[in-house]
Structure formats: C-alpha cells, structure tokens
Amino acid sequence: MRIALTAIAVVMVECVAWTGVQAQESPELTALMRKVGIYANWFVNRFSNVVSEEVYEQKFSGASRRRQLKSEFMLVGYPGSTEALMTFRDIREVDGKPVGDQKERITQLFLEPFQSAIRRAQEIHRDGLRHSIDNGRVMDPLTVIGYLQPAYLGNFRVSRGGLAKSLGPFVREITLTPMQNPGPNRDGRAVLSRSPFKPARAWVAEDTGAVLKTELRSGFGVRSEITTTTFAMDATLEMPVPIEMRDEFPRGRDDFIGVAKYSNFRRFTVRTDALVDVPPAKP
Numbered sequence: 161m162r163i164a165l166t167a168i169a170v171v172m173v174e175c176v177a178w179t180g181v182q183a184q185e186s187p188e189l190t191a192l193m194r195k196v197g198i199y200a201n202w203f204v205n206r207f208s209n210v211v212s213e214e215v216y217e218q219k220f221s222g223a224s225r226r227r228q229l230k231s232e233f234m235l236v237g238y239p240g241s242t243e244a245l246m247t248f249r250d251i252r253e254v255d256g257k258p259v260g261d262q263k264e265r266i267t268q269l270f271l272e273p274f275q276s277a278i279r280r281a282q283e284i285h286r287d288g289l290r291h292s293i294d295n296g297r298v299m300d301p302l303t304v305i306g307y308l309q310p311a312y313l314g315n316f317r318v319s320r321g322g323l324a325k326s327l328g329p330f331v332r333e334i335t336l337t338p339m340q341n342p343g344p345n346r347d348g349r350a351v352l353s354r355s356p357f358k359p360a361r362a363w364v365a366e367d368t369g370a371v372l373k374t375e376l377r378s379g380f381g382v383r384s385e386i387t388t389t390t391f392a393m394d395a396t397l398e399m400p401v402p403i404e405m406r407d408e409f410p411r412g413r414d415d416f417i418g419v420a421k422y423s424n425f426r427r428f429t430v431r432t433d434a435l436v437d438v439p440p441a442k443p
Contacts, residue, residue, distance in 0.1 A: 195369025
C-alpha cells in the first residue's frame with residue numbers, strides 16, 4: 161500500500177487492497193485513468209515532506225459561532241519506511257492565540273523511531289481535534305488524490321463525465337463510486353460489506369492526467385456532505401498544490417462550513433549525523 165490517508169487528517173489507517181475491477185466503459189476512459197494514476201503517484205511522491213501554512217475557518221450558518229485554526233500541514237514520508245505516508249496537521253494558533261509550546265514538533269517526529277513517531281503523530285492529532293469548533297470537523301484536502309493512485313482505483317467503479325470548461329479547455333470530470341467488498345460471514349458464505357471509501361469526483365486534464373479539483377462526498381444526494389479541494393501551480397515547488405479546501409456539512413438549519421487555505425509551501429528536510437564506534441585494530 162503506497163499511501164494511507166484519512167478523512168480527518170492525521171491518523172494512519174490500514175486499507176485492504178480489494179481485487180475489484182474498475183468499470184471502464186471505453187478505451188478513452190482507460191487511457192485517461194492510466195494518465196491520472198501516473199500523475200497521482202507522482203504527486204504523492206513529489207508532495208511528500210512539503211509543509212504549508214493552513215488557515216482553517218470554521219462556522220455554522222445558523223449561529224454566530226466561529227473558529228479559526230492556524231496550522232502547519234504536510235504529507236509525511238518517514239525515513240526507514242518506503243510505504244507508509246500520512247497527512248499531518250499541527251495546530252499552532254486558535255483564534256489568534258498560540259497553542260502551548262509546540263516548537264520543532266515536526267522535526268522531532270523525523271528524529272524518533274518510526275513506530276514511536278506514528279504514536280506521537282496520533283497524539284498530536286487527537287490534541288488538535290479538541291481545538292475544533294464544537295460539533296464541527298476537520299477534513300483532509302488530499303483524500304481523493306489518494307483514491308486516484310492505481311493501488312486504490314480497483315476499489316471504485318469509474319465513470320467519465322463531461323468537460324468542465326470553467327477549469328480549462330480539456331478538463332474532464334470523472335466519478336468514483338466505491339465498490340462493495342465481498343467477504344465471508346460466519347457460515348462461510350459471501351456477503352457484501354460496506355466500503356470504507358466514500359464517493360468522489362475529480363476534474364483532470366485529459367492530456368496529462370493532472371488533477372485540478374477534487375470532491376469527496378457522503379453520497380450524491382442534495383444534502384450530501386461535500387469536501388472540495390482546488391489545486392494551482394506553486395512557483396517555488398514547480399508543481400500543483402492544494403490552495404483551498406471547502407467543507408460543507410448539512411445540519412438542517414445550522415449547516416457547518418469549513419474553509420481552509422494553504423500558502424507558504426516549502427520542502428521539509430531533516431539531516432542527522434550518526435556517530436559509529438569503530439573497534440580498535442588488532443595488534
């Protein structure tokens with residue numbers, strides 16, 4: 161498994177790579193998804209260990225309650241592991257007030273043994289959730305990018321939509337519908353279990369497979385929960401990056417709305433020097 165992304169940002173999850181076949185109805189869709197898969201893998205590898213500043217505004221439509229979270233956000237690839245990656249959000253300010261003594265927390269994660277770092281990241285995630293507005297939620301802008309990797313696409317039926325001219329002359333909409341997972345029940349007969357994945361859409365460039373916009377949903381109804389991420393080119397990194405995530409959670413008369421904006425992208429590196437004791441030469 162190449163990447164583990166959560167819907168709520170930091171905790172690494174284990175997903176089973178099902179053997180379902182994606183429903184590609186035409187050679188055009190097959191060719192397009194091959195490009196998208198290559199791009200998604202490239203993006204994940206290239207964006208690993210890039211840290212950005214996230215400003216996350218949370219509010220409810222029917223109330224005056226608001227909350228602003230400022231964090232460092234990154235997709236982490238740990239030394240010593242070629243497969244495990246996770247999104248990491250370290251909340252630094254709540255409504256303009258600093259949160260505790262959090263200097264160098266990301267650096268320390270890289271210096272710890274892998275399993276210890278995972279546990280520490282989970283602790284930081286849980287600590288950060290308590291700063292979210294009451295009854296709100298914190299989402300991940302990269303979940304659908306994770307879905308688009310070839311290792312995960314077999315979990316979805318893929319369909320090709322129309323052109324999205326507002327995003328560019330040759331930008332195509334694609335829809336990902338999670339497939340049910342067949343598994344045995346207690347008497348050994350196959351049953352269908354609910355997919356851990358959510359329905360999603362993506363808008364991709366037909367010539368390169370580049371992802372310009374993604375949408376994660378709880379379903380395709382009028383009152384669905386929708387998280388939309390838009391991407392744009394960053395001159396410093398020379399690659400597309402997430403610039404805004406908008407999360408809408410219908411709650412009757414008091415809908416939750418979260419808007420996160422990303423800036424100041426820079427690559428995060430940690431250099432360590434190891435001292436090795438060399439035994440003395442034999443006489």
